[in-house]
Amino acid sequence: MVEDEIIVAVNLGQKLKKLGYELVGITSSGEEAIQKAEENHPDLVLMDINIEGNLDGIETAEVLRNRFHTPVIYLTAYADESTLDRAKKTQPLGYIVKPFESDQLRSSIEVALYKNEIEQRSKQTEEKLKGALNQxxxxxxxxxxxxxxxxxxxxxxxxxxxxxxxxxxxxxxxxxxxxxxxxxxxxxxxxxxxxxxxxxxxxxxxxxxxxxxxxxxxxxxxxxxxxxxxxxxxxxxxxxxEQHTSTTEKDTYLKEIHHRIKNNLTIISSIFSLRSGQADGESNDILRESQNRLRAVALLHEILYESKDLSSISFELYVKKLTDALFEIYQVDREKIRLELNIQEAKVKAEIGMNLALIINELITNSLKHGLADSESGLIRVHFTRKDEMLTLDVSDSGKGLPEDSIRKRSPNSLGLSLVESLAKQIDGKIDFLNQQGARIRLTFPVSV
CATH class of the missing domain: 3.30.450.20 (PAS domain)
Incomplete structure (x- = not known):
């Protein structure tokens, strides 16, 4: 606090203490205020405009701002227009007109501290951005x-x-x-x-x-x-x-990589398909499910190859193509088994999209093979929504529901739960397995992942 009237300073100090603030020093001159600020690094300075010494409160505040980035609230009983104009140039965080009550003092200090925190964060972000742009x-x-x-x-x-x-x-x-x-x-x-x-x-x-x-x-x-x-x-x-040509060439090269990966995965998937025709029972199921997983990954690279944006994908398009492929593989009668898609978040990062697609692949495969296998009619829902900074993938069906034993023990044999849970962990997700008029699996994860 910089205040040259001792009675006012003592009274104000008592108010600050009652309000829970720590007063690191009281000075009556600008020179002494600068010295104490250098020693104590205060979060805020309460500054009277008319103080002792060669520097007035406004000049002192300017030194504190330029040298230590210390925020200031002015304390003043009165001030003419020219003085206020000078004070504004030091960018104070507030003015308190004497005399004042404790409530007014608290609210002024809290608002000033909050504004200063926001300004400092903004400056840090701006400096980081400038640093990146300069490179x-x-x-x-x-x-x-x-x-x-x-x-x-x-x-x-x-x-x-x-x-x-x-x-x-x-x-x-x-x-x-x-x-x-x-x-x-x-x-x-x-x-x-x-x-x-x-x-x-x-x-x-x-x-x-x-x-x-x-x-x-x-x-x-x-x-x-x-x-x-x-x-x-x-x-x-x-x-x-030259820079534009280089960027274009890199995009072309990346597209070619996605194209080759997609083709290679398709070849491997075809090999699995041939082998599954020679296998019986459980072996055939394992080969077909592996083939479906490969197809889900290949589909991602196909969409990226056709897209202008190589870092993110249209998730609605991805899910639609994936579910159409699964319904075709399992020869689903769409008059009997309906699919309900509700994809609210249009774009997702490519690497996140792959995890989500593999999870959807596992869950819909489970619905078609087990939950709705003997049903004359049924419904599969895939919902993808956002609330604040969290995304939710909700997959459910109207079938038999999940066996309670598989939910409790997380048996990998019943649902591919080990793969689903592993994929969820990779994106910092929380997954819930529910039985609500059928099977329901809900995955929530942060937007920032």
């Missing part, structure tokens, strides 16, 4: 909603021939000049995005650099949307022709 080979430029420069990474500095520190807060059109192949000047792509609110990508165009090192590039500009979908700026990527 990229592609040029990155961001602007505010008026087209003024907010950020530019070293790669963008090199491409444009402009220094970030020299152009911060200036119109981005001063550093981004483009020409087409015929030498005609191209209008500002960034301004088009700001006006339309829609992303825009150029073909191959030429960036006119300040250092005369003009390059053929591809330019992408995307709107940044804040609260309530309000446009707050743009995020822009500049890739040289």
């Amino acid at each position: 990229l080979g592609a040029g990155i430029v961001t602007t505010d909603e008026n087209g003024f420069l907010l950020f530019m990474n070293p790669a963008a500095e090199k491409l444009t021939g402009c220094k970030y520190k020299d152009h911060l807060g200036k119109p981005v059109r001063e550093i981004l000049f483009f020409e087409n192949e015929t030498g005609d000047t191209i209008g500002s792509v960034v301004e088009e995005v700001l006006q339309s609110g829609l992303p825009k990508e150029s073909g191959n165009i030429f960036l006119i650099s300040k250092n005369g090192n003009n390059q053929e590039i591809r330019f992408q500009s995307s709107p940044i949307l804040g609260a309530e979908e309000k446009l707050t700026g743009t995020f822009n990527i500049l890739r040289t022709k």
